[in-house]
Amino acid sequence: MRDVIVAANWKMNTTPADAGELARTIASRTAEPGVVRVICPPYVSLAAVRDAVVGEGIAVGAQNIHHELAGAYTGEVSAPMLAGLATWVILGHSERRRDAAESDALIGRKLGRAVEAGLRPILCVGEQLVERESGRAQDVVASQLAGALAGHDADTLLAAGIVIAYEPVWAIGTGRTASGADAAAMADAIRATLRSSGWGPRADAVPVLYGGSCTSATIGEFLAEPGIDGALVGGASLKPDEMAGMVARAALTAAARRAAS
Numbered sequence: 001m002r003d004v005i006v007a008a009n010w011k012m013n014t015t016p017a018d019a020g021e022l023a024r025t026i027a028s029r030t031a032e033p034g035v036v037r038v039i040c041p042p043y044v045s046l047a048a049v050r051d052a053v054v055g056e057g058i059a060v061g062a063q064n065i066h067h068e069l070a071g072a073y074t075g076e077v078s079a080p081m082l083a084g085l086a087t088w089v090i091l092g093h094s095e096r097r098r099d100a101a102e103s104d105a106l107i108g109r110k111l112g113r114a115v116e117a118g119l120r121p122i123l124c125v126g127e128q129l130v131e132r133e134s135g136r137a138q139d140v141v142a143s144q145l146a147g148a149l150a151g152h153d154a155d156t157l158l159a160a161g162i163v164i165a166y167e168p169v170w171a172i173g174t175g176r177t178a179s180g181a182d183a184a185a186m187a188d189a190i191r192a193t194l195r196s197s198g199w200g201p202r203a204d205a206v207p208v209l210y211g212g213s214c215t216s217a218t219i220g221e222f223l224a225e226p227g228i229d230g231a232l233v234g235g236a237s238l239k240p241d242e243m244a245g246m247v248a249r250a251a252l253t254a255a256a257r258r259a260a261s
């Protein structure tokens with residue numbers, strides 16, 4: 001049975017002075033059984049969030065890592081530096097592909113660093129609007145996956161708990177979401193890509209999240225799809241009411257899956 005996950009990507013929001021309070025409020029409003037909750041604040045707020053959620057069953061994640069372990073990389077943070085601060089990491093977010101020109105190969109190197117450091121990776125993939133409109137969405141995502149996963153061993157990634165987040169770029173921060181059916185079709189395509197790249201039936205064990213303008217009002221459409229295992233949430237994850245609504249809905253899916261298994 002795959003995890004049901006609600007992961008909060010706070011992006012470049014919050015300060016160490018206010019992140020702890022926000023995390024504490026979210027923790028108290030989302031204490032639902034069966035849902036894996038992750039908060040990914042900016043690096044400088046990791047310690048505040050870690051301290052705020054002690055004993056709450058919420059995991060803390062970083063939003064990025066560098067592909068090297070240490071050295072002359074001004075302004076960067078490596079995977080081993082996150083020891084004691086984070087247990088998850090978001091990799092290959094489209095905002096980093098866009099702003100830091102991250103390639104699939106580079107993201108693949110980061111994936112290796114995450115796994116070595118014992119961080120649970122959320123690998124983000126997703127097409128641009130023109131790619132969807134020209135019918136190339138699944139090819140684009142398949143190529144992103146193949147590029148990032150090349151050279152990685154399926155068993156190692158599975159043991160690391162890899163999660164794939166499908167985030168269509170045109171849905172991020174736009175108020176526009178994919179349809180549940182389109183997201184489910186992409187989740188199928190993602191697992192088909194894994195299956196045919198040597199993963200075989202192990203592909204079915206990989207959680208796939210939807211991301212892009214997800215809110216408490218829209219998450220149900222995605223969680224109604226058996227192939228979708230939760231959401232990676234940006235804007236709405238900064239609002240305790242929204243987090244409460246999303247995790248409550250995710251808890252229904254988690255309970256239904258438990259009952260069916």
Ligand code: 13P
Pocket residue numbers: 009093167171172173174175211212213214232233234235236
């Ligand atoms: P929004 O939920 O703000 O659209 O952001 C989604 C996202 O990029 C999460 O990583």
